[in-house]
Amino acid sequence: MVVRAVLVGLGHRTACYASYARHHPEEMEVVGLVDPDLQRLGIFSEKWGIEDDSCFISVEELVSQPKIGDVAINGTMDEVHVETTIPLVKAGYHVLLEKPIASSAEELSLLNDAVKQTGVKVVICHVLRYAPFYRAIKEKLLDGEIGDIIHIHSTENVSYHHTAVAFIRGKWNRREVNPIMLAKCCHDLDLLCWYKSGTNPTKVSSMGGLHFFTKENAPKNSGENCFDCSIERECEYSAKRHYVDNKKWGFYALAGQKNYERGELYTEEEAIEYISNNEYSRCVWKCNNDVADRQSVMIEFNDGTIATHDLVTNTARATRKIQIVGTKGEISGDMVSGIFTIRKANATYGRDFTEEEIDSGVADDLHGGGDLLLVKDFLSVVRGEKPSSSTTTLSDSINSHLIAYAADFSMKESKIFHFDNN
Numbered sequence: 460m461v462v463r464a465v466l467v468g469l470g471h472r473t474a475c476y477a478s479y480a481r482h483h484p485e486e487m488e489v490v491g492l493v494d495p496d497l498q499r500l501g502i503f504s505e506k507w508g509i510e511d512d513s514c515f516i517s518v519e520e521l522v523s524q525p526k527i528g529d530v531a532i533n534g535t536m537d538e539v540h541v542e543t544t545i546p547l548v549k550a551g552y553h554v555l556l557e558k559p560i561a562s563s564a565e566e567l568s569l570l571n572d573a574v575k576q577t578g579v580k581v582v583i584c585h586v587l588r589y590a591p592f593y594r595a596i597k598e599k600l601l602d603g604e605i606g607d608i609i610h611i612h613s614t615e616n617v618s619y620h621h622t623a624v625a626f627i628r629g630k631w632n633r634r635e636v637n638p639i640m641l642a643k644c645c646h647d648l649d650l651l652c653w654y655k656s657g658t659n660p661t662k663v664s665s666m667g668g669l670h671f672f673t674k675e676n677a678p679k680n681s682g683e684n685c686f687d688c689s690i691e692r693e694c695e696y697s698a699k700r701h702y703v704d705n706k707k708w709g710f711y712a713l714a715g716q717k718n719y720e721r722g723e724l725y726t727e728e729e730a731i732e733y734i735s736n737n738e739y740s741r742c743v744w745k746c747n748n749d750v751a752d753r754q755s756v757m758i759e760f761n762d763g764t765i766a767t768h769d770l771v772t773n774t775a776r777a778t779r780k781i782q783i784v785g786t787k788g789e790i791s792g793d794m795v796s797g798i799f800t801i802r803k804a805n806a807t808y809g810r811d812f813t814e815e816e817i818d819s820g821v822a823d824d825l826h827g828g829g830d831l832l833l834v835k836d837f838l839s840v841v842r843g844e845k846p847s848s849s850t851t852t853l854s855d856s857i858n859s860h861l862i863a864y865a866a867d868f869s870m871k872e873s874k875i876f877h878f879d880n881n
């Protein structure tokens with residue numbers, strides 16, 4: 460069966476998931492588009508050969524017509540996920556929805572109720588569950604390799620250039636809209652809950668704050684904008700270095716630049732002209748950011764397991780790390796290397812432990828190869844096939860989000876958050 464997909468929110472994430480249809484036309488076809496931005500609508504309709512009568516400027520306009528597809532891929536920005544998904548669900552579209560699902564527990568429950576009433580499938584883009592690295596670890600846990608989990612510690616290291624583009628200059632820099640533990644680490648919290656499936660969180664505490672990317676730390680002689688700054692050539696946060704010289708993060712810094720959106724060549728002059736006039740050239744110490752630049756969370760589950768997650772920004776190298784200690788052994792690894800190690804206590808012949816190194820096979824991809832495997836799995840869920848162990852439906856994803864909201868509360872109020880349903 461070829462699943463007919465309507466793309467909702469024509470940004471870089473949706474483009475990534477939609478590319479599955481190019482690789483597997485026998486499984487998925489793009490049949491409709493929704494975006495209030497007419498430039499993006501025009502570019503995507505050319506790219507996918509979609510006629511005007513299947514292009515819409517809102518989900519309300521789409522659902523006012525008879526259904527044109529089987530599924531919707533919703534890659535809108537965080538703050539409109541729920542308001543755009545509820546009409547799709549009510550109209551009978553199965554939805555692949557970007558994370559985070561919702562910005563509050565109240566919004567999350569509105570969507571959950573709508574999904575329960577209609578019975579459609581809503582799968583959340585927790586792409587890391589599909590990354591071979593995390594999946595291979597899950598299989599070892601399911602096989603009982605390290606016994607019952609006692610403790611998990613995970614870390615996300617967000618590189619200095621990713622921190623600058625997304626959480627200082629960019630779309631996720633305001634805490635009220637996107638608390639960083641929700642925006643950046645709902646994946647990691649989801650992994651903790653997935654590894655601990657069958658249990659629920661009972662308590663959450665968190666500390667963190669914004670202490671480095673503040674006006675007080677601006678270097679002497681720094682300008683307001685990288686293209687008008689006397690120390691730009693010696694600054695590791697230079698917009699010109701990141702987005703023009705190194706051609707990184709164009710899907711944020713050049714979003715809206717016509718040639719970039721069309722996937723055409725653009726000149727260095729065009730890029731400089733565009734970025735010097737948008738928010739991506741602002742000095743990293745003089746932006747309107749108020750999200751934490753570090754945050755740690757501690758979670759207690761109802762079987763006594765403790766999990767901790769550290770979000771660390773401004774690291775030289777981006778990666779995620781995990782250590783899981785169980786009753787019969789431990790697993791530790793680094794996602795970007797793709798390698799994890801299983802160690803087991805072994806006191807024979809003067810040794811302390813045995814050690815096995817496992818290469819999960821995917822390295823140097825920050826989603827560990829998960830993006831398109833997620834689409835593949837979503838399509839099989841829609842076709843009614845047996846879901847994989849990675850499938851993350853709305854109900855599976857609730858705990859990770861409740862932990863993220865609780866962490867933000869705890870950090871702000873300096874209080875432990877107690878879940879009252881356990």
Ligand SMILES: NC(=O)c1ccc[n+]([C@@H]2O[C@H](COP(=O)([O-])OP(=O)(O)OC[C@H]3O[C@@H](n4cnc5c(N)ncnc54)[C@H](O)[C@@H]3O)[C@@H](O)[C@H]2O)c1
Nearest residue numbers: 468469470471472493494495496534535536537557558584
């Ligand atoms: N799964 C992941 O690992 C991952 C990684 C990065 C971003 N994200 C998430 O993906 C989502 C999309 O991020 P992006 O950078 O691709 O966004 P983007 O800004 O590139 O695209 C969003 C698009 O949605 C459109 N839009 C706005 N309001 C709309 C509405 N009411 N109806 C339909 N379309 C609307 C915008 O015009 C824009 O074209 C975000 O929620 C983000 O947090 C997820």
